[in-house]
Amino acid sequence: MSETLVKIRGLTFSRGNNLIFDNVDMDIPRKGITAIMGPSGTGKTTLLKLIGGQLQPDSGSIEVDGQNIHQLKTRELYELRKRMGMLFQSGALLTDLSVFENVAYPIREHTRLSESMIRQLVLMKLNAVGLRGARDLEPAELSGGMSRRVSMARAIALDPMMIMYDEPFTGQDPISMGVLVKLIKSLNDALNFCSIVVSHDVRETMSIADYVYLISAGTVVEHGTPEAITNSESEWTRQFIKGLADGPVPFHVKATPLLDDLLTTAERKRG
Amino acid sequence: MVETILNRTQMLGRATLDGFARLGRASLFLLEVLSNLGGMLKRPGLLIKQLFSVGVQTLIIIVVAGLFVGMVMALQSYYALVDFGAENSVSVMVVLSLLRELGPVITALLFAGRAGSALTAEIGLMKTTEQLSGMEMMAVNPIERIVAPRFLAGVIAMPLLAAIFSAVGVMGGYLVAVELLGLDAGAFWSQAQENVELIDDLGNGMIKSLVFGVVVSWIAVFEGYDCIPTSEGLGQATTRTVVYGSLAILVLDFVLTALMFGK
Numbered sequence: 001m002s003e004t005l006v007k008i009r010g011l012t013f014s015r016g017n018n019l020i021f022d023n024v025d026m027d028i029p030r031k032g033i034t035a036i037m038g039p040s041g042t043g044k045t046t047l048l049k050l051i052g053g054q055l056q057p058d059s060g061s062i063e064v065d066g067q068n069i070h071q072l073k074t075r076e077l078y079e080l081r082k083r084m085g086m087l088f089q090s091g092a093l094l095t096d097l098s099v100f101e102n103v104a105y106p107i108r109e110h111t112r113l114s115e116s117m118i119r120q121l122v123l124m125k126l127n128a129v130g131l132r133g134a135r136d137l138e139p140a141e142l143s144g145g146m147s148r149r150v151s152m153a154r155a156i157a158l159d160p161m162m163i164m165y166d167e168p169f170t171g172q173d174p175i176s177m178g179v180l181v182k183l184i185k186s187l188n189d190a191l192n193f194c195s196i197v198v199s200h201d202v203r204e205t206m207s208i209a210d211y212v213y214l215i216s217a218g219t220v221v222e223h224g225t226p227e228a229i230t231n232s233e234s235e236w237t238r239q240f241i242k243g244l245a246d247g248p249v250p251f252h253v254k255a256t257p258l259l260d261d262l263l264t265t266a267e268r269k270r271g
Numbered sequence: 272m273v274e275t276i277l278n279r280t281q282m283l284g285r286a287t288l289d290g291f292a293r294l295g296r297a298s299l300f301l302l303e304v305l306s307n308l309g310g311m312l313k314r315p316g317l318l319i320k321q322l323f324s325v326g327v328q329t330l331i332i333i334v335v336a337g338l339f340v341g342m343v344m345a346l347q348s349y350y351a352l353v354d355f356g357a358e359n360s361v362s363v364m365v366v367l368s369l370l371r372e373l374g375p376v377i378t379a380l381l382f383a384g385r386a387g388s389a390l391t392a393e394i395g396l397m398k399t400t401e402q403l404s405g406m407e408m409m410a411v412n413p414i415e416r417i418v419a420p421r422f423l424a425g426v427i428a429m430p431l432l433a434a435i436f437s438a439v440g441v442m443g444g445y446l447v448a449v450e451l452l453g454l455d456a457g458a459f460w461s462q463a464q465e466n467v468e469l470i471d472d473l474g475n476g477m478i479k480s481l482v483f484g485v486v487v488s489w490i491a492v493f494e495g496y497d498c499i500p501t502s503e504g505l506g507q508a509t510t511r512t513v514v515y516g517s518l519a520i521l522v523l524d525f526v527l528t529a530l531m532f533g534k
Contacts, residue, residue, distance in 0.1 A: 052408050081410040092405030095397075106409045154409075 005030040005162060005194045006051055010060035013043070013050060020046055022218040023060070030161075033188050033195040035209035035226075037202065038216050039240070039249070044198040045089070047215075048164045051196070052086060053077050065161065082110055085155030085163035089170060091147030093139040099126070099150050100135040106157045125153040128190075129183060145176030152183060162194035163187070169201040177201075181208055202241055206230070214240065297493045303414050304422050304492065310412075311419040321420045325386040326428030330435065332381055337436035340373055341365060341443025349452055358454060362463040365444035366437075370467065370476040371532070374437035376524050379483035382429055383516035387491035390421050391512040394495025395505040403496075418496060422488045429484025430477050437476070475531045482523060487516045 006028035013021045020043040028034045036044055049055045051062055053069045062069050067080060093102050103122045107113060113121070126132045129149040139147060148168060155163050165184060169177050185208045188195045199205045206212065206226045213223045214237060222229060222237050230241060239247030255261065311317060348364040394417060397403050403413040441463075448454045467473065491512045498508035 049404075054404060054407060078410040078412070081408055084408065086405070086408040088401040088405055090401050092401040094402055094405075095400070106411070109409065109411050151405075 003030055004028065005065060006196070007063040008051075008060070009063075011050065011057050011062065012059045013046065013055070013057045019218050021050075021057075024215070024218070024220055026213060026220065026223075028194060028196060029211065030194055031192055032210035033184065033197060033208055035205045035212045036196065036198045037200055037205060037212060037214050037240070038221075040200060042216050043218070044200075044215065045166050048086065048166050048196070048198055051164065052081065052084060082106075082158055083161045085158075085160040087148060087151045087155050087163065087165045087168060089167045091139070091142075091144070091151040093142075093147055093150055093154075095139050097139075098135070099131065099137050099139070099142070102139070102150055103153045103157055106154060110158060121157070122153075125157055126150075128156070128187065129153045130179070143176070145172050145179060148180060149183065152187070156187065156191065159191070160193065162196065165195065165197045165199075167199055168197065169199055169204050177204060184208055202243070206241075216240075293497075296497065297489070300493050300496065301489055304419050304489075307412065307415040307419045308423060310415045311423070314416075317416065317420040318423055321424035322428060325382075325390065325421065325424045326431065329382060329386045329428070329432060332385055333378060333432045333436050334439050336377060336381055337369075337374075337439035338443040340377060340436075341369060341440030341445075342447045344368055344373070344440070345444035345447035345452075349448060349454075358452075359458040360462055361448045361452075361454060362441075362444065362459040363466045365448070366441055366463045366467055367472060369437040369440040369444075370472045372476075372524070372528070374433045374440065375476050375480035375483060376520060378433040378436045378480060379429065379487055379520045380517055382425070382432060382483075383487045383491070383520065384513055386425065386428070387487050387512045387516050388509045390425065390488070390491040391495040391498070391509045392505065394418065394421070394492060395498040395500075395508050398496065398498060399500040399502070399505055418492045422492050425488025425491065426481070426484040429487070430480045433476065433480035433483075471532075475527075478531070479524065479527050482527060483520050486519050486523060490516045490519065 004027045006026070008024060008026040008028075011021050011024040011026075012019075036047060038044055046055065050057055051064065051069070053072070056070055064080060064084070067076070069077065069080065072080065093099075094105065097105065100122055103125050104118050107118050107121060123132055123135070126135055129152050131146060131149050131153065134142070134146065134150075139150075142150065152163075168180050168184065172180060181204050184195060184197060188208075197205055197209065206229070209226050211223070212226055212229045214221045214229065216236065222232055222234055224232075229237060232238065232241075236248040238244070239249060245251050256264075344365045345361055348361045349358055352358045352360055352364070394403075397413075397417065403417065406413045406416065445456075445459060449456045449459055494508040494512045494515075498504045
């Protein structure tokens, strides 16, 4: 069995005239936490949707567990997705079902287990994310962090080979963030599978990642272990990791000199 | 000047192309929904739940509207016919207009406003909150689980609601004509019975409402599924459902009437 679970080769994807990925190569290992980081709007979520087969690339290939995901028939794709979990930024819980039923949903859909067995499984999954006591709540009664934890329990309901996290830390208070960081790490250690974390929260992501890809402007800027990324010589990487206001990504958007601009405006008004 | 004309022409061309592209997407979407009806029927609970939501919950508005439309029809017919001493034919006018036109058309318009907009908003919100994407990633087909039951429920509910609308409308007409205006109850019913044909009037009215059911439900579920996943996009999609749905009903009503009742 190959050590690489997700193999991306020559991936090119655009929306209209906007090129999101330009000939990107990536190898995501079968075990461990791989972080994909980059500034907002670089297409990190799009990359997850491409890996999940929800979007079609312009060219290039994405293999998941040896299968080219964009050449699969619908039925084969759905079979593969049963082994792929995904945590959406919003949690994406079904709002007309309780917490318990949300976690039970994929089990009910894809297995013929007895009701008592489903109950045991759901309670175990909810216990793993610390929300066994919230099983009767409705999604509307949950905080953002709790929604994501329920979504995590649902994502691991069918014991997948991988789980993709889309911006799991965005908009969380420090306690919720700490809980999510710990959960991603502990789930990965306990289930010994592949976790792909897409995020721009550098400190939290780097603290749990085994391998990091930095993407920007449609290409992989750098990749390596968190230590290698932290000690990188690249100015762009240093700016991103340390959150510096100015650097290769300038503070000012490209414009004519300020004085010229001010004078031109004044003359135009006078004219 | 030339540039303005060129720009306008270009905009017109783009809008036309976008319109056709949307129509194409909607047609493919309908095919996909139809092909998933079989899978959906294995879970009848989904359909029953939606029948309650789009059918039963629309019933009150249909009953109230039907009652008053029937009453107004009876009044107007009476005022028009009494001058010719033909007031006993009030029931014929009430029943025929309800069965052939008002029942199917007003039911469909009310359905588009009440249930159609709700379908679009519900599916659109599920798209906006990534619930549909979430289902896809759980290897569950949202067309089969979410869209198909809502579409079929709309198709089934529409003729039933139209039938109830017409029945209540006739009762409203009876109340006004017999109880209020003092026409003979026997004449009211016998005139109606003599002049209404099962296939030509009742049957054609039902076919109309079935066609409206397909079109309005199709527009509603497509607009929800195809909406731009933002609050503004969702609002626009809901508006489009009511506007396109209502226009489609009126245009199709003309076409169907011409086909069915033309000599």
